[in-house]
Amino acid sequence: SGATLNINLIWGNTAQRNLFGQRGVSGLANIDITPEFAVKLGAAYGSTLKPGSHVTVSRDQRSIARMVSRSLISGLMSVGVNIQNLEATAIPVARAVIPTLGVAGGIHVRLHPDRADHILIEFFDAKGIDIPKGKEKKIEGAYFKEDLRRAQIHEIGLVTYPSRVIDTYTTAFEHHLNIEAVRNSKSKVVIDYAYAVSGAVLPRLLGKFGCDAVVLNASLNQNAPSLTEREAMLSQLGQVVQALQATFGVQVSANGEQFVLVDEVGTPIRGEPLTALMTHMVLTANPRGTVVVPVQATGAIEHIARRHDGQVIRTKANPTALMEACQENSNVVLGGSSDMGFIFPQLHPGFDAMFCIAKLIEMLTVQEHTLGQIWSELPRISHRAQTLRCPWTVKGALMRHLVETHSTDQLELIDGVKILNHAKDSWLLILPDAGEPLVHIFANSEDRDWADQQLREYRSRAQAFIEQEQGIHQSPQEAAS
Template sequence: MKAIVMAGGFGTRLRPLTINLPKPMVPIGNIPMMEHVVSLLSKHGINDITALLYFQPDKIRNYFRDGSDFGVSMQYIQPDDDYGTAGAVRCALSSVTEPVLVISGDLITDFDLTEAITWHQEKKADTTILLTRMENPLAYGIVITDEDGHINRFLEKPSWGEAFSDTINTGIYILEPSAIELIPPRTNFDFSQNLYPLMLSREMGLFGKIMKGYWKDIGNVDEYKRVHVDFFSGTLDLDIEIAPKVSGEDIIYQGSGVRIEDDVQITGRVILGNDVSLESGVKLHNCVIGNRNRIGIGAELKNCVLWSDCAIGAESNLSGSVIGNNARLGNNVQLIDDVIISDDTVIGDGATIKANCKIWPGKTVDSGSIVSSSIVWGDRWNRELFTNSKITGLALTEITPEMAVKVGAAFGAFLGTGSEVVTSRDASDTSRLIKRGLMSGLLAAGVNVADLEAQPIPVVRYGLRQGSYAAGIFVRHNPDDYRLIDCIFFDGSGLDMPTGKLKKVERMYFGEDFERASLDNIGHLDMVYHVLEDYRDDFLQHTNIDLIHKAGFKIVIDHSNGSSSQIFPDLFSRLGVSTVELNANLNPRKFSTSPEEYTQATVQLSSIVTSLHADVGFLLNPVAEKLSVVDDEGRPMDSQLLLLVVVDLFLRTSGARKIAVPVSSSMGVEEIAREHGVEVIRVSNDHLSMMEVFLRGEVDFVGGTRGGFIFPGFQMGADAMVALVKILEMMAQTRTRLSELRKQFVHLNRQSISIPCPWSKKGMVMRKLITDSEDKQRQLVDGVRISEDSGWVLVVPDRTVAAFNIFAESPSSDETNRLIDRYQSLLEEWQQE
């Protein structure tokens, strides 16, 4: 069998370690990653190897040459264009007459490839994908198989609600000619996006084998450190030619020409490369010391990886750090946890490099310096940067002005010089500060900025859709926790920016590799003022003014000190609506509503509606995306009841044929829809999914479970201002009071509960849930929704907390509690296995 090693990656997220090396040549245990892969192939009798190259190809060619030094035959192919993963493999095959094993050159594994090949042959598979279990599968492609190994479904880098298994694609494939022939020559064609869906559609033999053993994709610096931690702990046994010296729990791999002076202490697992010099008093614990390194008197290193030709000065102390080739550290240097020192860097005597810093190649740090962020500051973000089209973090602690500049620069580099981005914010001073940091980064990247200052989010979306902008950014305090800042990213049409695009920005951010504009190409800043007027005028064009005017409504509206207060007074005067407005001034010190404040505001709104005998009361969140309602009797509607009332009104007045609601919404939606002969489809419980299904033209209306609604004709996203006026319009058309409508839905009982679950067990629990519900009527949209005779239950992993959320609904409280109790017990039981 022939092997193709994918060795063309740039290693962006591994920077600065991959500035001077292609990613497959980064050493693991003093041996290039790709050499570990070649050794594994040779061990299993696969000696005919072709490497697909792209970035710094000569460094790979010059190291492996013809492969004879490694007991294999090596050839090299460098595609002349981007043909995708499968297309590149097709380029490497002059003929398609035998099976091929495809493997990445930048992973570490000890899989039994012989066992996998035998299994593949026994199954008579067209393609076998090697799979493994992963505690957190979100960063990988999830693969779902049946008991026999047939692949049923792929989920590429899902959210937790879509993570229906913890079984992931390892990027190791066994392909028969029947599969390879499906790949068109010299065409961009991807395995996961193109080939495998095609094979599924043709019902070909596409199998997945779950492998035992170690597997790690070295995708970023954290994974690079982790694989060494696994080696130090004994979880990973690297294939090292040097015979170890074992003394109790201490294991030393010592190369040739090593010089060790008196009083040197070596503990844990340590690799010493050739010609290493350890001077007296040196202490090493769990370290990889590459070739020709010299470590000075009394220096202490713990959990460190040194590449080759480095010098570490006397009495220096290094902890959990990686040192690149030819680095020079002076005496008494302190590296405090998770520091990256790149090639050819010089650190002066007595310098301190604080935790998480990265020093890029060729830098010099003066003696006595204390470096925290002044050279190339390190990642302080220990999770994924983007979640659901936004970055969320503690204001001025996690999301700082410095961090905002860096995010803006990465986003600007992604968009390209000369692009134009719309920026806006809520009314707070903190949001203004962070927005200006983002703007500075964008301008430095050569991107032009059109600033709307403080506006509601719907106005920003509208402005994007009307102009020729590349993207938009909105900064606000998180509506659920004032301590948090959200930076929300939109595409040029005003939709939430897709995760796939933001992942590219994330890689650029963490790789810290984005160019600044030249002095002649710095972006320019424009203040834009006409969008609000355009929005207001267009809004009225899509409103039945006469109908509302004749109804003569009296309403109470609480603006939550948000920017909707700039829009509604003029609108309501034209609509003939009598209003009492609360919190109608922009307040930079009042920028978010806590749960307690929301409850207090609702109580106040109810009281005023009752006292004034108003027709309805509305409470908008500060950025005017979400709406809460109090009926004419002063009773608040929770978000599920509001959804049912709005759906009922819309179907009475619109003639719609199909609507969409989130998977977590009430079964009452289907009851209403059946009365009107309308189809209901369910989507993920996030705003982007709601917008996408509406944009595709599949539905006439989208109702959310958090007070957000998308109506036809004007906006493509949730707009509380539009929803408010549409509710009035529909009430006028049906001559109905909200208190009358709510009485239809009192028979439904809904409960929810949160069950703690460690992040490391979420994928396993989802896999158990999928298996348990196979024979039940279920929907796999966002979590698992299971329908029973008299109700339903939804089990969904929480995206931000180590927990599962269980929602259940039925006409009976006893039945609802039974559903909750059953799935709570199952989740707790599965966690113990």
């Protein structure tokens, strides 16, 4: 009798196995993530909560995020969940206010930080941390089984607009900052918002503490800037920092979560050096503290921690694992990495570029150093990375093969397979990508030649294994064609 499909197969992606990827639910804007999809997703999430619960909904400033968040709100209301609508709010602010509102959780909608044509929908728990895998599975179950509550007219959720959201964040922000140091610093900071202004809370806050904040590209573009445009803005930022003789410059991205630094002479600091620099500065301010970083972060972190009697905890390479580890362990003074952002767990559980910038001003003043001076004191570690295509079907076999071909005292299995070279204080990591058919290979050593040689060797070993496995899985007809 033919099948009735309720997903449009012309536009949509192939039939989904999961809604959630490495972080949240993401898909092509208005093709995968449509208003009707968002209504159903909102209803599925709401169905996993008690009727009458409250959740926050927040978003970036773009129209596409407004459209998706309104659809999510309709879905949530339809299953009897009340909404605290934070509207356009930078994600660190949204996370910080969740515990103060006594809600069951929250949703944030934004353009995907790494894919300009994708929307990212993230779900938070009552503390403002990304929800755990178990909760994601519950939402997926409700979505695919269409196991959705239908509220009666008098039970439909209400929408309220909490006031003083920014004030709540500002108060916490000030509480965790040495305001005297910031005020006495006479700093001048250049902030580039790259046309994706995250509520522009920061210039106002810095102004309040007597810092001079010069803001660039603070209007809003509906589209995210391309990589080339971002690089052009970064070099412009470097020129402005030099011309104004500013303390440093910073380009903020990912709706207030991530940033790239520019030192006083206009040189960008990003990637692993940024992770090392932040670790060095925070441990100098808090000796014997604990730092939480993802499994693939540079080995310079351990060198820096040894200088300051600090501890290092490494986690799986995803934001939820980092946030949870920062909350579960005591004495954590910093968490994160340059590619996800940095966490100051005392303030709130998420990544926060805005607080990071204020903290940098404070630490530079107290430590009486420029960024360039600190940067020159960091340990010189070679940290190399390459990415390899690897079909989903082969990923597990590749990891098993690597574990079986190395002795257990060489292995660390936090996430992917890390092969340790104790003699050289070096390591190599093979990490499967959570969202794409890829594996990432990282080599880390004080010896640049060792890192390059290991990267080449393991890349060709992995490549050979993938080809061999694909050969086994091919039918004779395919192999002949």
